[in-house]
Amino acid sequence: MILEIKNLKKVYGDKTVVNIEYLQIAEGETVGLVGNNGAGKTTFFRMLLDLIRPSEGSVLSKGENVMQTDAWKDYTASFLDEGFLIDYLTPEEYFIFIGSLHNLSQADVSAYLSRYTEFFNGEIINSGKYIRDFSKGNQNKVGIAAALMQNPEFLVLDEPFANLDPTTQIRLKTILRSLKSERRLTTFISSHDLNHVTDVCDRIILLEKGLVIKDFMKDENSLKELEEYFSE
Numbered sequence: 001m002i003l004e005i006k007n008l009k010k011v012y013g014d015k016t017v018v019n020i021e022y023l024q025i026a027e028g029e030t031v032g033l034v035g036n037n038g039a040g041k042t043t044f045f046r047m048l049l050d051l052i053r054p055s056e057g058s059v060l061s062k063g064e065n066v067m068q069t070d071a072w073k074d075y076t077a078s079f080l081d082e083g084f085l086i087d088y089l090t091p092e093e094y095f096i097f098i099g100s101l102h103n104l105s106q107a108d109v110s111a112y113l114s115r116y117t118e119f120f121n122g123e124i125i126n127s128g129k130y131i132r133d134f135s136k137g138n139q140n141k142v143g144i145a146a147a148l149m150q151n152p153e154f155l156v157l158d159e160p161f162a163n164l165d166p167t168t169q170i171r172l173k174t175i176l177r178s179l180k181s182e183r184r185l186t187t188f189i190s191s192h193d194l195n196h197v198t199d200v201c202d203r204i205i206l207l208e209k210g211l212v213i214k215d216f217m218k219d220e221n222s223l224k225e226l227e228e229y230f231s232e
């Protein structure tokens, strides 16, 4: 079991924004987290990654509490928002820096980047610009590519399709599918885009006011069911 959540709660003031009794994610699953604004998706992801402390409960990665160990950091990669970037670097400098944290040489990083030319669509590499000068969509591309470069077993992405152009959205889905089939990558992604989520995920978790309202395996009716749920 790559991830196990036990009685996880986050309380701000008198408001419980995440309240998940039990949840587990197995190796190789692609799980989509959906829910309206304020449902608690980002807060939940931040607790998964030990970026904020839960008020109660625990997150176990391969059986170890993420608050008490570091081993999970070797096989987990994530991109939640631009806060993960270093905006006064160029994308190349940023990739080299992230690579150096994961024992990748400059040659390894260049080899990796050359495989992602299509994903970058000519806009990221050799642009001579700092990350801060890129559009939000292109900043997202840098963050997602840096996460993938770490060759993770477990990938967490918060709204990866937002701000990406349709071509890149489709390319990202293709990349996620091939990493799943080639390397059994486990992916946990949040999204407001029900089409993309049902397209790429094999399991969908619906969060509302911090609670898991639905947790089901995707089938051919899932998109319609989700659309009905959200139109009520």
Ligand SMILES: Nc1ncnc2c1ncn2[C@@H]1O[C@H](COP(=O)(O)OP(=O)(O)OP(=O)(O)O)[C@@H](O)[C@H]1O
Pocket (backbone or CB within 6 Å): 012, 017, 035, 036, 037, 038, 039, 040, 041, 042, 043, 044
């Ligand atoms: N630091 C904080 N202090 C107080 N309340 C917070 C804090 N962080 C988040 N919240 C509240 O927690 C709730 C959940 O927010 P969160 O960002 O996790 O939702 P979300 O599902 O990711 O929403 P969105 O789809 O808009 O990104 C919201 O009501 C938010 O206002």
